[in-house]
Amino acid sequence: MEQLKTKLAAVWEELKENYGDRISVVEKAIALLQESPLNEELQKQALSELHTLIGTLGSFGFVEASRLADEIKQILQQINHLSSEKLEYLSQLVVLLRKELNQPFAVSNLEISTPVKTPPKQSSSPRLLIVDDDPALASVLSLEAVQWGIHAEVVCDVPSAREAIANSRPDIVLLDLCFPNAQEDGLVLLEELATYQPPLPVIVFTVQESFDNRVNVARFGGCCFLQKPTPPTEVMEAISQTLQQVTKIKAKLLIIDDDKQMLKFLQTLLEPWGFELTLVNSPNQFWEVLEQTAPDLLVLDVEMPEFSGIDLCQVVRNEPRWSQLPVLFVSVHKDTSIVEQVFKAGADDFISKPIVVSELVERVLKRLERTRSLRRSVGCGV
Numbered sequence: 001m002e003q004l005k006t007k008l009a010a011v012w013e014e015l016k017e018n019y020g021d022r023i024s025v026v027e028k029a030i031a032l033l034q035e036s037p038l039n040e041e042l043q044k045q046a047l048s049e050l051h052t053l054i055g056t057l058g059s060f061g062f063v064e065a066s067r068l069a070d071e072i073k074q075i076l077q078q079i080n081h082l083s084s085e086k087l088e089y090l091s092q093l094v095v096l097l098r099k100e101l102n103q104p105f106a107v108s109n110l111e112i113s114t115p116v117k118t119p120p121k122q123s124s125s126p127r128l129l130i131v132d133d134d135p136a137l138a139s140v141l142s143l144e145a146v147q148w149g150i151h152a153e154v155v156c157d158v159p160s161a162r163e164a165i166a167n168s169r170p171d172i173v174l175l176d177l178c179f180p181n182a183q184e185d186g187l188v189l190l191e192e193l194a195t196y197q198p199p200l201p202v203i204v205f206t207v208q209e210s211f212d213n214r215v216n217v218a219r220f221g222g223c224c225f226l227q228k229p230t231p232p233t234e235v236m237e238a239i240s241q242t243l244q245q246v247t248k249i250k251a252k253l254l255i256i257d258d259d260k261q262m263l264k265f266l267q268t269l270l271e272p273w274g275f276e277l278t279l280v281n282s283p284n285q286f287w288e289v290l291e292q293t294a295p296d297l298l299v300l301d302v303e304m305p306e307f308s309g310i311d312l313c314q315v316v317r318n319e320p321r322w323s324q325l326p327v328l329f330v331s332v333h334k335d336t337s338i339v340e341q342v343f344k345a346g347a348d349d350f351i352s353k354p355i356v357v358s359e360l361v362e363r364v365l366k367r368l369e370r371t372r373s374l375r376r377s378v379g380c381g382v
Contacts, residue, residue: 011268012060012105015261019057019101022049026072027094034087038079047076051303052259054332057101058354060265065100066354068093125151126243129170131161131186132205133179137228141174144232148240158184162192169200172243174235177206177213187216194221198273198361201242205235251368252276254295256286256312257330258304262353266299266330269357270364283307287315290322297368300347302331302338310345317346326367330355 029046032038050073058066072093075086082090128150132138138154145152153170155161157179164170173193177186186206193200204217207228217225223242226235253275257263263279270277278293280286283304290298298316300309309329316322329342332353342350349363 009105011264015264016101016105018261019053020098022053023094023098023101025049027098029076030087030090030094033079033082034091043076043079047073050076051332052262053097054353056259056262056265056353060105062100062103063354065097065103068097068100072097125149126172127168127170128152128239129161129164129173130154131156131158131173131189132176133157133181134176140232141235144236145239148236150236150239157182158186158189161189165193165200171201172239173200173202174205174239175202177204177208177217187213187220190217190220190222203235203238203242205230251296252278252293253297253299253364254278254280254290254293255299256280256283256304256309257299257301258282259301262301265355266360269355269360273361273365275364283309283312286312290316295325296371297364298325298327299364300327300329302329302333302342310341313342313345313347324371326371328363328367330360 026046026049029038029042032042050069053069054066054073057069072090075082075090075093126149128145130138130141130152132141132154133156135154135156138156142152142154153164155164161173161175165173175186175190177190179185186204190202190204193202199221201223202221203224203226204213204222205226205228206213209227214225224238226238253270255263255266255277257266257279258281260281263281267277267279278289278295280289283306286307298313300312302309309331313327313329316325316327326348327346328349328351329347330351330353331338331342333339334352339350349367351360351363
């Protein structure tokens with residue numbers, strides 16, 4: 001969670017001035033509007049900047065700023081019917097918007113439902129954390145892990161496990177449930193690990209075989225339940241199989257959005273999951289990049305210059321090679337008519353900005369898994 005806070009705060013500091021410039025365009029348009037009719041080009045530019053502000057500021061946790069930008073946009077769209085009172089109100093709104101932008105960045109305002117932990121860069125060998133108070137057994141398992149090309153670290157209680165995970169996140173955890181001389185048992189840690197994003201796979205290895213324990217392990221997201229005694233080779237086989245399953249979520253994502261700040265935001269959120277991301281801010285480059293990267297999932301914005309996301313989706317669906325490529329729209333638009341157009345063009349899913357982090361990741365993973373399931377069902381492999 002702390003790593004994500006640091007990253008998002010750094011991204012915001014880098015981009016804050018850019019959003020100030022966007023508000024300046026809106027301020028200029030409103031100032032001119034009070035003196036004379038606003039020309040169509042400046043109105044279009046101001047609406048475009050507001051469109052970006054609505055989605056991106058909300059995604060960064062500036063909920064009130066996003067709401068104010070939306071209200072200003074709604075008024076500016078009715079430019080031919082503005083009274084002097086309405087113009088004064090519009091000026092007040094943009095002052096409030098500027099004020100909100102100057103508020104301190106608070107990651108607590110982001111809609112993140114679970115702690116998001118960033119895994120370290122993968123080493124050549126998978127990393128296993130063994131949490132067990134039996135040093136002899138842990139030693140045997142560590143030696144067996146070496147034979148499987150797995151690097152093992154051993155801790156003897158739950159607090160030490162927390163510290164080890166915080167210092168350097170492992171690829172998988174082998175967890176005992178019973179620690180007779182400690183205040184916390186393994187289920188406490190398992191419940192905590194269930195909130196990690198990306199998920200940290202946990203295999204339970206315990207002598208406490210009971211149906212209640214099996215249910216709790218399943219409820220808290222345990223990948224496997226092994227009862228002691230189990231031969232070390234079988235334990236390592238279960239660990240190896242689980243690691244192979246976990247690596248299957250990795251995929252290539254192609255994201256098209258004319259807002260470079262939104263691309264940076266999406267990159268910050270999705271990179272920790274191990275996705276290979278290609279970010280494009282010009283729809284003109286879309287087809288060339290699509291052919292070069294051959295993505296597993298396409299993420300599109302609706303409103304972009306020259307070619308909309310809907311245009312790009314239709315082009316994809318018209319090409320046999322890409323007709324089954326999953327397409328996810330992420331857009332500030334919530335109008336029923338726009339959403340209908342998106343799905344009519346062939347989209348598989350639609351998420352509204354501001355982005356809820358956990359929802360975005362969940363929808364991406366589910367869409368990728370559904371695609372893989374369909375491929376397996378027709379014998380095409382994964």
